Amino acid sequence: MNSLGMLGSTGNYAYLSRDERRAxxxxxVDAAEGVPVIAGWVPRTPMASSTARRSSRDKYA
Known part of the structure; x- marks a missing residue:
């Protein structure tokens, strides 16, 4: 396996809270055992986009 894609642009991800998406x-990432995880990012509002970007940067940069 080359990578895992999580929280893509279809499905129920849009109804998860920020904390649920983070979980x-x-x-x-914990289960991937070193395989890259690609996080889907399709925010519904500009504020959600900015918040998700900052959260990802702070956690994984």
């Missing part, structure tokens, strides 16, 4: 991504 999904953290569980995926």
């Amino acid at each position: 999904v991504l953290e569980a995926a």
Whole structure:
């Protein structure tokens, strides 16, 4: 396996809270055992986009 894609642009991800999306991504990274995890990012508002970007940068930069 080359990578895992999580929280893509289809499905129920849009109805998850920020904390729930974070938990999904953290569980995926833990389970991936070194395989890159690609986080889907399709925010519904400009504010959600900015918040998600800052959160990702702060956690993984």
